[in-house]
Amino acid sequence: MRRVESDTPGGQRVTVTLEVENGRLAAVRVDGDYADAIASALNGTPADADVPAIAARVRAAVPFGAELVGTTPEAVALAVVRAVNGPRTDRIGTFTPAEIDRLTSEWPKLPWRLLHEVPLSPALNVALDEVLTDRVAAGRCPPTLRFWGWESPAVVIGRCQSVTNEVDREAAAARGFAVVRRMSGGGAMFVQPHGAITYSLYLPEAAVEGLNIRQSYEVCEAWVIRGLRELGIDAHHVPINDIACGEGKIGGAAQARRKRVVLHHTTMAYDMDPAEMAAVLRVGRVKLKEKAVASAAKTVAPLARRTGRARAEIAAQLFASFRARYGGTPSELTAEEVTAAAELVQSKYGNPAWTEEFE
Numbered sequence: 001m002r003r004v005e006s007d008t009p010g011g012q013r014v015t016v017t018l019e020v021e022n023g024r025l026a027a028v029r030v031d032g033d034y035a036d037a038i039a040s041a042l043n044g045t046p047a048d049a050d051v052p053a054i055a056a057r058v059r060a061a062v063p064f065g066a067e068l069v070g071t072t073p074e075a076v077a078l079a080v081v082r083a084v085n086g087p088r089t090d091r092i093g094t095f096t097p098a099e100i101d102r103l104t105s106e107w108p109k110l111p112w113r114l115l116h117e118v119p120l121s122p123a124l125n126v127a128l129d130e131v132l133t134d135r136v137a138a139g140r141c142p143p144t145l146r147f148w149g150w151e152s153p154a155v156v157i158g159r160c161q162s163v164t165n166e167v168d169r170e171a172a173a174a175r176g177f178a179v180v181r182r183m184s185g186g187g188a189m190f191v192q193p194h195g196a197i198t199y200s201l202y203l204p205e206a207a208v209e210g211l212n213i214r215q216s217y218e219v220c221e222a223w224v225i226r227g228l229r230e231l232g233i234d235a236h237h238v239p240i241n242d243i244a245c246g247e248g249k250i251g252g253a254a255q256a257r258r259k260r261v262v263l264h265h266t267t268m269a270y271d272m273d274p275a276e277m278a279a280v281l282r283v284g285r286v287k288l289k290e291k292a293v294a295s296a297a298k299t300v301a302p303l304a305r306r307t308g309r310a311r312a313e314i315a316a317q318l319f320a321s322f323r324a325r326y327g328g329t330p331s332e333l334t335a336e337e338v339t340a341a342a343e344l345v346q347s348k349y350g351n352p353a354w355t356e357e358f359e
Contacts, residue, residue: 002083014071016079020047025084030076033068037061038076047084050093051077052238072247078234092225093218093237100222104326107207110143112328117147117315119193122154126182127344129200129256129263131337133183136202137259143207145322147315148198154178155280156189156267158254162358171279181355184263186241186254190281195272195302197251197315199224200265208262217241217253220264227321231314233306243268245306270311271304 002018015031024046028039041061045054054077062068068076085091092100120128125148135141155167155177163169166188167179191198201220208216218237225243228235228250238244241253243266251268303314322328348354 014075014079016076016083018042018080018083020084023047025080028080032071034062034066037063042080050239051081051236051244053077054080074244074248078236078245091236092222093239094215095218095222097222097226100219100226103211103219104207104222107326110203110207110326112323112326113142113144113331114319114323114328115144115146115331115333116319117149118333119149119151121151121345122156122178122180122191123345123350124338124341125150125198126156126180127341127349128333128337129202129265130183130344130348131340132200132202133256133258133261133263135337136204137261141202143203144201145319145328146200146202147319148200150191150193150196150198152176152178153193154180154189154191156191157181158186158188159184159256160358161188163356164359166282168280168282175276175280177280179355180349181357182254182265184254184256184265187252188281188283189252189267190272190277191267192272192276194311195270196267197270197303197311197318198265198267199318200263203262203264205257205260205262213255214240216262217255217264220255220262221253221266223322223325224266224268224318226325227318228303230321231307231309231317233303247306250303250306269302270314271302 002020017027017029018025019027024044025042026044028042029035030038030042038058038061041057042054045057051074055073058073058076062073081091095103128146132141132144132146136143153176155172157163157166157179159182161181163179169179172179189196189198208219211219217240221237221243225235225237228243233250234245235243235250236245238249242249243251243253249269251266253264253266256263303309304311307314
């Protein structure tokens with residue numbers, strides 16, 4: 001019999017006991033509301049099921065319209081995964097920490113360039129992703145980790161999204177939100193300067209050789225998940241591109257690949273005004289434009305609520321965590337890079353023809 005306790009929103013705990021028989025969960029017991037229904041739904045579940053799959057079973061066991069008090073389906077699922085795998089060998093997602101170390105064994109040998117965040121306009125930030133990706137590809141810049149800084153609030157939409165589908169234009173304009181399109185796919189990013197932590201990795205495809213796209217997301221996010229755990233945050237990877245905890249989503253990632261370079265960037269919620277986000281984003285509203293990728297509605301769990309730490313402190317510790325694990329040299333953007341990005345803002349990222357492409 002395996003037993004584990006896991007923290008849940010509000011500081012409460014969920015307790016799970018279970019056995020594993022022939023690769024499946026058995027004799028499951030869960031404390032709390034709808035315990036019998038949840039246990040029945042989990043019995044027979046493959047023991048290697050991940051958090052989202054287990055959470056879906058928990059959610060289906062709760063009567064329609066009802067809610068779990070003091071916990072979430074994701075928190076119960078995380079406790080189940082820990083009971084199966086053991087809390088000290090907790091998986092990043094699909095991979096264990098030891099497997100991540102093996103898959104990134106060449107990363108400490110790379111001459112990483114590390115860029116601290118500098119407040120920039122939203123358009124300049126997305127333009128820099130293209131500039132630095134191309135410079136790494138051309139050998140003019142080593143593999144790089146860049147933390148973004150924000151001068152102003154923004155909605156950053158994915159490469160194949162429609163502004164009309166994603167953004168309430170009037171609400172965004174009234175609140176001073178710029179709308180920019182990035183070069184990578186994925187969903188819309190809601191960004192307030194005080195409320196987001198964003199980073200980009202620019203690395204050769206050889207650094208994720210042998211991995212499929214889904215696996216590369218987890219490997220590129222593993223260092224920040226481990227850094228968040230060092231801060232006491234119960235973080236894990238949710239395929240294909242999310243970082244989450246028992247309370248909900250912490251952040252989401254997107255990728256682009258060109259010239260044998262991987263651009264991987266992630267935005268994490270530090271703090272946000274849910275009413276402001278609901279007013280600006282159209283997530284969950286009727287889709288108005290066809291043939292455009294839509295963002296998914298997900299519960300967000302900001303880091304401020306999880307840690308009580310200042311945003312700058314979390315960003316600095318994550319920066320230090322990457323450097324301690326993989327090495328690297330702190331640096332600054334060059335005047336040439338900023339100039340090249342500014343030119344791209346004029347010709348592309350600040351141009352309505354690019355931003356409004358799917359309208």
